[in-house]
Amino acid sequence: MNKEIENIKELKDQSVIKTGEMVLNMGPQHPSTHGVLRLKIHTDGEVVSKIEPILGYLHRCFEKHCESLSYEQIVPFTDRCDYLASMHMDHAYSMTVEKLLDIELPERVEYIRVIVAELQRIASHLIAVGAFGLDVGAITPFTWTLRDRERILDLFEQLCGARLLYNYIWPGGLSHDLPPKFIDRTLEFIEYFEPKIVELNQLLTGNKIFIERSADVGILPAEVGINYGVSGPSLRASGVNYDLRKDEPYSIYSKLDFDVPVGKGEMGTVGDCWDRYYVRVLEMSESIKILKQVCKNIPDGDVQAALPKKIRPSKGEVYGRYESARGDVGFYIISNGKNIPLRVKMRSPAFCNLSVLSEISEGWMISDVIAILGSLDIVLGEIDR
Amino acid sequence: MFSEIKKLLDAGYNQKYTTKDGIDAIFVQPENWLDIATFLKENKDLGFDYLMCISSYDLNNGIYGVAYNLYSNSKKYYLEVRVEVESDVAVPSISSLWRSADWHEREAFDMMGIVFEGHPNLKRILLSDDWEGHPLRKNYKEPDYYHGLPVPKDKSYWE
Numbered sequence: 001m002n003k004e005i006e007n008i009k010e011l012k013d014q015s016v017i018k019t020g021e022m023v024l025n026m027g028p029q030h031p032s033t034h035g036v037l038r039l040k041i042h043t044d045g046e047v048v049s050k051i052e053p054i055l056g057y058l059h060r061c062f063e064k065h066c067e068s069l070s071y072e073q074i075v076p077f078t079d080r081c082d083y084l085a086s087m088h089m090d091h092a093y094s095m096t097v098e099k100l101l102d103i104e105l106p107e108r109v110e111y112i113r114v115i116v117a118e119l120q121r122i123a124s125h126l127i128a129v130g131a132f133g134l135d136v137g138a139i140t141p142f143t144w145t146l147r148d149r150e151r152i153l154d155l156f157e158q159l160c161g162a163r164l165l166y167n168y169i170w171p172g173g174l175s176h177d178l179p180p181k182f183i184d185r186t187l188e189f190i191e192y193f194e195p196k197i198v199e200l201n202q203l204l205t206g207n208k209i210f211i212e213r214s215a216d217v218g219i220l221p222a223e224v225g226i227n228y229g230v231s232g233p234s235l236r237a238s239g240v241n242y243d244l245r246k247d248e249p250y251s252i253y254s255k256l257d258f259d260v261p262v263g264k265g266e267m268g269t270v271g272d273c274w275d276r277y278y279v280r281v282l283e284m285s286e287s288i289k290i291l292k293q294v295c296k297n298i299p300d301g302d303v304q305a306a307l308p309k310k311i312r313p314s315k316g317e318v319y320g321r322y323e324s325a326r327g328d329v330g331f332y333i334i335s336n337g338k339n340i341p342l343r344v345k346m347r348s349p350a351f352c353n354l355s356v357l358s359e360i361s362e363g364w365m366i367s368d369v370i371a372i373l374g375s376l377d378i379v380l381g382e383i384d385r
Numbered sequence: 386m387f388s389e390i391k392k393l394l395d396a397g398y399n400q401k402y403t404t405k406d407g408i409d410a411i412f413v414q415p416e417n418w419l420d421i422a423t424f425l426k427e428n429k430d431l432g433f434d435y436l437m438c439i440s441s442y443d444l445n446n447g448i449y450g451v452a453y454n455l456y457s458n459s460k461k462y463y464l465e466v467r468v469e470v471e472s473d474v475a476v477p478s479i480s481s482l483w484r485s486a487d488w489h490e491r492e493a494f495d496m497m498g499i500v501f502e503g504h505p506n507l508k509r510i511l512l513s514d515d516w517e518g519h520p521l522r523k524n525y526k527e528p529d530y531y532h533g534l535p536v537p538k539d540k541s542y543w544e
Contacts, residue, residue, distance in 0.1 A: 056511040063496065064520055226434050226458065229485025242458060317408070319438070319454050319465065332440040332452060343521075345440035347454075355488045384511060 005047060005363065012045075019045035024366065028057050032135055032370045035380030037354075039369070046365050051358040058384040066344035071097055071171060071311040074344065079165040081346065082382040084127055087120040087156075088324035089382075090169035095250060096320025096331040097171035100313045108301035109173055110252045114294050115186065116159070116168065118287040122193070123152040124325035125233075125280040125287075128377040132277055133204050135374030136213040141204045148196050151189050158182065173307040183295050190288055190295075197285055205281060214277060215268035218360045218372035222271065228359065229352035232327025234376055237263035237279045238271035244323035256293050258286045273375035280377070312339045326350050326377060346385060350378040390464055393430055394421075410452070410465035418468050419477045425455065425464070426482050432459040436479075439489035441497035444469075445523045449499055451476055470499070478504035496521040 012019065027038040036057035042050040062081060066074050078089040091113055098105065130145030153163045158179050160168045168175050204210055220230065222238040235242055243260040245253040261282035263275030313335040322329045327349030334343040353376050361369050387409045394402065394411070401417040404410075413421055425433045433455040440452045450469040456462070468476050478501035480487040490501045491510040498519030501507055509516060518525050527536060 056509075056513065059511045061520070067521075227484045229436060229483070240458070247461060317410075317452070319452075321437070328437065330438045330454065332438060332454070334442055342444075343440070343442045345438070345442075347438035347440075351488065352485050355485065359484075 005365065008045060008047060021049065026369075032373065034131065034373070034378055037378070037380055037383075039357075039373075041366065041369065043366060048361050048364055048366060048369055051361050051369065053354055053357060055354075055380075056384055058380045060385065062346065062385040063344055066341060068340065070339045071313075071341065074341075075170060076165070076167045078346075079167055080381060081348070081385055082324065082326065082329075082350075082379050083164060084379050085120050085124040085325040086164060086166050087116045087169065088124075088322065088329065090166065091117055092320065092322035092324065092329040093331055094169050094171045095322060096318055096333055097311065097313075099320050100316065100318045100333060100335060101171070101308065101311065103172055103306050103308065105173070106301045106303065106305050107252075107299050109303050109306070111294055111298045112174060112178060112303065113169060114251055114253070114256075115291060115298075116156070118290050118294070119152050119155060119186070119189075121287045121325050122284050123149045125284050126152075128233075128325070129200070129204075129277060129280050132214075132273075132371075132374040132377070133210065136210060136371050138204055138207065138210055141200065144196075144200070144203070148193060151192065155182070155185060155189060158185070170307065171311060173305070174303045177303045183298065186291065186295055190291055194288060197281065200281065205278060211267050211274060214273035214371055214375065217268075217273045217368050218364060218375065219269050220271040220276075220356065220360050224359060225271070225356065228356040230327070230356050231349050231352065232324070233279045233283060234276055234327065234353050236260065237275040239263050239265075244321055244328060248321065250322070252294075256290050258289050261286065273371050276375040276377075310339060312337070324349060326379065326382070327353060348382045348385065350376075350380075351383045354378050354383060386462060387464075390431065390462060393428065394424070398424060410467050412467050412469065415468055415470055415474060415476050418466075419479065421466070422479045422482055425466075430460070431462065432457045433462065433464065434458055436483035436485045436489075439486060439493055441493035441499050441521070443497060443521065443523045447471060449497060451493060451499060453479075473500075475500040475502040477502050478507075480504055495519070498522060 022043050024041040024043055026041055028036040038054040040052040041048055062077055065077055075090055078093040079086040082089050126145040126149045130142035133141040156166060157163050160166050160176055220238050222240050225235045225238045239262050241260055241262050246260055261279050263270050263279055265275060267274045315335060315337045317334045320331045329349055330347030332345040333341050336342040361372050398421055401421055402411045402413045425431055435456040435458055437456055438454040442450045448469050450467055453466040455464045470476060476499060478490055480490060488510060490504055493499050494501060494507055495509040495511055496519060517528060529536060
């Protein structure tokens with residue numbers, strides 16, 4: 001609780017100022033809601049008492065569509081769920097179907113998947129970090145991070161022709177092999193990008209105005225985060241070392257050497273907005289560490305060797321988990337032995353992360369809600385599906 | 386992992402759940418679910434503190450189901466619990482134990498029409514409040530009109 005709010009509370013207790021509850025509408029068309037989200041903010045004066053998020057403006061019936069599409073045809077739809085980290089959604093879905101089919105993948109496929117997933121993680125975190133700066137009033141970092149992200153999108157364009165919605169990772173393999181010189185270009189990008197993190201730290205991380213706006217604001221205690229199902233960088237910022245890449249290693253992550261950054265409360269309290277921001281910055285460095293190892297050891301092989309001709313899993317259910325840029329993605333697939341799934345349910349990380357907003361915004365001012373919402377890094381495409 | 390969890394559950398709760406061959410999940414009747422859920426969360430040896438996902442499903446034979454995916458951060462255990470009911474039977478809400486269940490149960494109600502008894506705020510979440518029916522049910526029929534506007538029936542342009 002900061003000083004201003006304490007002062008207001010004091011004045012109110014002495015009945016110097018009288019306030020009543022007011023309901024303030026924010027969104028759906030509001031730049032700070034990162035998409036089409038509507039927030040019904042109950043305020044007392046300027047202090048927030050409760051927030052009711054109203055979702056569904058971007059609902060595209062993903063789960064209903066899945067009931068009439070074959071397993072291969074669902075991949076482009078998963079792309080459109082989280083449009084800032086499409087590779088992660090493809091990867092999560094493909095891994096779940098592979099678990100259902102029980103197929104072994106060629107090693108080259110796993111290496112390429114990790115390369116694109118880590119590049120995508122950097123791209124997604126660049127948007128998260130830049131847009132968070134924008135939310136609290138720093139405009140320059142956003143343009144700088146977009147410039148760097150453009151390099152990653154260029155790499156993806158060379159890879160599969162698309163810049164945002166890739167349809168690159170398929171159940172059982174990949175749609176294309178790497179283009180010539182892709183590894184060299186990735187290494188070039190790493191060389192270019194490493195100094196940019198230092199630059200970002202100088203520009204934004206240590207900026208006094210930025211720290212004033214984000215440190216000690218919107219503290220998410222670890223137990224509350226776990227109880228609400230928060231995952232990914234938002235939970236790790238509260239000091240919980242929970243990363244599926246380490247805890248339940250999939251693909252080739254068990255062979256790789258990297259750390260899981262957790263929030264330490266360097267500028268304020270553990271689990272504040274600044275921690276949620278900084279964990280993402282640190283994660284970008286870890287992704288670079290992974291990319292360096294993977295690019296060095298990539299084996300040869302045919303990326304479509306394990307691609308099934310027709311996907312027709314036997315009866316059964318499977319729950320697959322994946323660590324995306326926003327957190328723990330889950331796909332629950334029920335198969336009834338046909339080439340069309342009976343049910344596909346997606347556990348969206350941003351959906352759970354958003355549910356904690358009301359709890360952690362209580363007692364903060366309206367301008368702080370913008371910072372808290374920005375630090376949770378939500379993508380409405382994934383929340384509404 | 387599944388057999389260890391079962392061993393711990395059998396102390397006192399062996400009458401209250403069933404298993405099926407080849408499926409690593411426990412099946413619970415709705416009346417026992419709150420008891421077992423409390424045990425799963427509070428027991429120190431299990432410590433299921435993280436409710437990852439609630440998936441509702443329709444088996445197309447009058448049985449509706451809810452699958453709960455639980456994770457224990459301390460023991461790194463993973464467990465799937467299923468509660469299967471007939472169309473109009475309510476399932477007890479566990480949102481008092483895990484707050485993440487709040488929105489997930491609202492979604493299951495919205496999409497599949499499963500009623501959660503004891504939920505503090507059971508209303509639609511993704512669809513608008515005036516929507517009729519529950520779209521993910523297999524017997525869902527598309528309405529002819531929505532707010533007076535005819536819904537296009539010709540889907541040939543989809544092909």
